[in-house]
Amino acid sequence: MEIIPSNRGGSKLCYQGYMYTKHATRKTNQWWKCVKRSSIGCRGNLSTTLQNENPVPGQPHNHAPSDTSIKYSKTRNAMKDLATNTRDKPSQIFAQVVSQCDDNVQALLPREENPKRTIRYQRPTPPVPATYADVRLPEEYTTTTNSSCNTTTARMQKTEC
Numbered sequence: 386m387e388i389i390p391s392n393r394g395g396s397k398l399c400y401q402g403y404m405y406t407k408h409a410t411r412k413t414n415q416w417w418k419c420v421k422r423s424s425i426g427c428r429g430n431l432s433t434t435l436q437n438e439n440p441v442p443g444q445p446h447n448h449a450p451s452d453t454s455i456k457y458s459k460t461r462n463a464m465k466d467l468a469t470n471t472r473d474k475p476s477q478i479f480a481q482v483v484s485q486c487d488d489n490v491q492a493l494l495p496r497e498e499n500p501k502r503t504i505r506y507q508r509p510t511p512p513v514p515a516t517y518a519d520v521r522l523p524e525e526y527t528t529t530t531n532s533s534c535n536t537t538t539a540r541m542q543k544t545e546c
């Protein structure tokens with residue numbers, strides 16, 4: 386059993402090829418429901434202790450287990466981690482992560498454009514600078530194609546160029 390972060394900041398529980406999200410917390414245990422509950426009406430569920438241990442399957446699933454979809458979720462998480470913690474371009478992150486995953490996972494990945502969008506959303510928005518001196522631009526934004534404007538200051542005073 387393994388707990389991984391879900392898309393919306395919660396947790397997903399992976400167990401025997403099925404994925405679950407937390408449904409209810411009781412006094413001595415908590416219930417998790419299958420992630421395919423809304424998409425295909427699966428009623429599969431599972432209980433664990435409050436410490437996320439000792440998984441006990443409850444209702445059966447109406448679909449086969451799939452390690453691939455678990456790996457796929459992890460792949461998406463890996464992209465988000467890289468997007469949050471590095472300055473790599475979305476296309477670099479996508480290429481890097483995709484090169485490391487199985488063929489079956491690659492087959493599940495949407496067109497390149499979608500993960501790129503997912504990656505872009507993870508970029509933290511920098512605070513609004515109080516003065517020009519506080520403006521910190523990434524390297525690639527400090528030069529222009531017009532060499533006479535080739536400093537950050539020049540870019541700030543673009544109207545005078």
Ligand SMILES: [Zn+2]
Pocket residue numbers: 403419420421422427428429446447448
């Ligand atoms: Zn299910």
